[in-house]
Amino acid sequence: YWKGIYIRDMEALSSIVYELNDRFIEPLKQSEVDAMIRSVDRAIEKFIDYEQGLRSGEDKRVSRKMKERGGYWYTNETLIDMLDITEEEQRHLKTIIGTNEKYQRNNIRRRKERRNEAGLTMREQQKKDNIKAVKELAAKGLNQSEIAKEVGLHQSNVSRILNNKY
Secondary structure, three states, X not given: OHHHHHOOOHHHHHHHHHHHHHHOOOOOOHHHHHHHHHHHHHXXXXXXXXXXXXXXXXXXXXXXXXXXXXOOOOOHHHHHHHHOOOHHHHOXXXXXXXXXXXXXXXXXXXXXXXXXXXXXXXXXXXXXXHHHHHHHHHHXXXXXXXXXXXXXXXXXXXXXXXXXXX
16 A cells, blocks of 8 residues: 555556565465555545544544445454464454454353343342342231232242242
8 A cells, every 4th residue: 555655557556566475475365465456546545535634633533434435454354364363362352353252242241231230130130029029028917819919929939939949
């Protein structure tokens, strides 16, 4: 891309890029190099627009629209593969993560969201509240069928709670 700013002739730029790529121990595939070369013009326009925006005081961030319109953007999977990033290393990264790490983080987040301050799920909290309500009503002298109506449980569940068989 930097060479493309100075060299606007696409043929000359292509030969320079292919020459550079051939110097690597593991060069990129020709299709990857071609895709980068094709996107140089758009990427340069976006870069210049971005830089001018920063200089004029605009708050500029790389958005999905910017990605869609210009430049060559590697996928996370490609970067992980190219850079040999292990799953252990991905755990310490913010954005370059694979599908497994993404799902792992989502599961952790969901588990935290499912539980209240006491660490209980909604169902566990409801059960705890029902037990408390049944024992309080029993202490006031209500019988099992009255407690069942009041709390909204079946009489056999009230019986299990009162006999500590829950």
